[in-house]
Amino acid sequence: MGSPLVVMGVSGSGKSTVGAAIAQRLRVPFADADDFHPPENIAKMSSGQALDDNDRHPWLDTIGEWLADHPEGGVMSCSALKRKYRDQLRAHCPDVRFVHLDGTHSVITKRQASRPGHFMPPSLLASQFETLEALGGDERGVVIDIDQSIDDIVENYLTATTTEEN
Ligand SMILES: Nc1ncnc2c1ncn2[C@@H]1O[C@H](COP(=O)(O)OP(=O)(O)OP(=O)(O)O)[C@@H](O)[C@H]1O
Numbered sequence: 721m722g723s724p725l726v727v728m729g730v731s732g733s734g735k736s737t738v739g740a741a742i743a744q745r746l747r748v749p750f751a752d753a754d755d756f757h758p759p760e761n762i763a764k765m766s767s768g769q770a771l772d773d774n775d776r777h778p779w780l781d782t783i784g785e786w787l788a789d790h791p792e793g794g795v796m797s798c799s800a801l802k803r804k805y806r807d808q809l810r811a812h813c814p815d816v817r818f819v820h821l822d823g824t825h826s827v828i829t830k831r832q833a834s835r836p837g838h839f840m841p842p843s844l845l846a847s848q849f850e851t852l853e854a855l856g857g858d859e860r861g862v863v864i865d866i867d868q869s870i871d872d873i874v875e876n877y878l879t880a881t882t883t884e885e886n
């Protein structure tokens with residue numbers, strides 16, 4: 721793989737699961753942006769409040785630094801919901817590519833129900849969708865439908881990214 725990858729999407733779209741699977745397949749390091757949130761952000765989300773731009777800004781800088789530290793390849797699962805958040809990541813790491821895990825509210829709600837105890841309350845899913853801005857045509861990345869098995873998502877990603885680069 722030659723450049724870092726961000727697995728993006730709303731909460732519960734499968735970023736952590738799919739990101740780890742892609743990293744294992746590509747034999748590159750994996751990290752989850754959830755592990756880089758300061759405690760205040762986790763406390764805010766746990767209390768049912770969505771993060772805002774100010775909450776996300778310093779956190780995105782730490783994610784961008786991780787990407788820049790992995791020029792030979794690495795996979796980071798990170799919501800990266802807005803275009804300007806992705807611009808911030810690109811400012812640190814111009815080579816970064818994205819895969820957007822795209823799914824419906826209904827599919828994701830069912831999956832969130834199967835992981836009770838996660839700090840992100842399902843009530844915040846609507847705000848995640850409101851905040852989400854799709855990848856622009858000028859952004860390096862691909863979109864994959866999440867309504868399929870993890871193995872199929874990984875295979876489709878590998879096929880799509882090979883096609884994209886040719
Ligand atoms: N393709 C899939 N098929 C079935 N279950 C899935 C799939 N992808 C993810 N899941 C399950 O859905 C739940 C949410 O996935 P995951 O935690 O990876 O999402 P996430 O985007 O990282 O969420 P968050 O950002 O909120 O941490 C988990 O229980 C996971 O096992």
Ligand SMILES: O=C(O)[C@H](O)[C@@H](O)[C@H](O)[C@H](O)CO
Pocket residue numbers: 730731732753754771776798799800801840848
């Ligand atoms: O930008 C955001 O709002 C956050 O990254 C959230 O998406 C959560 O951290 C994550 O998805 C956990 O559910």
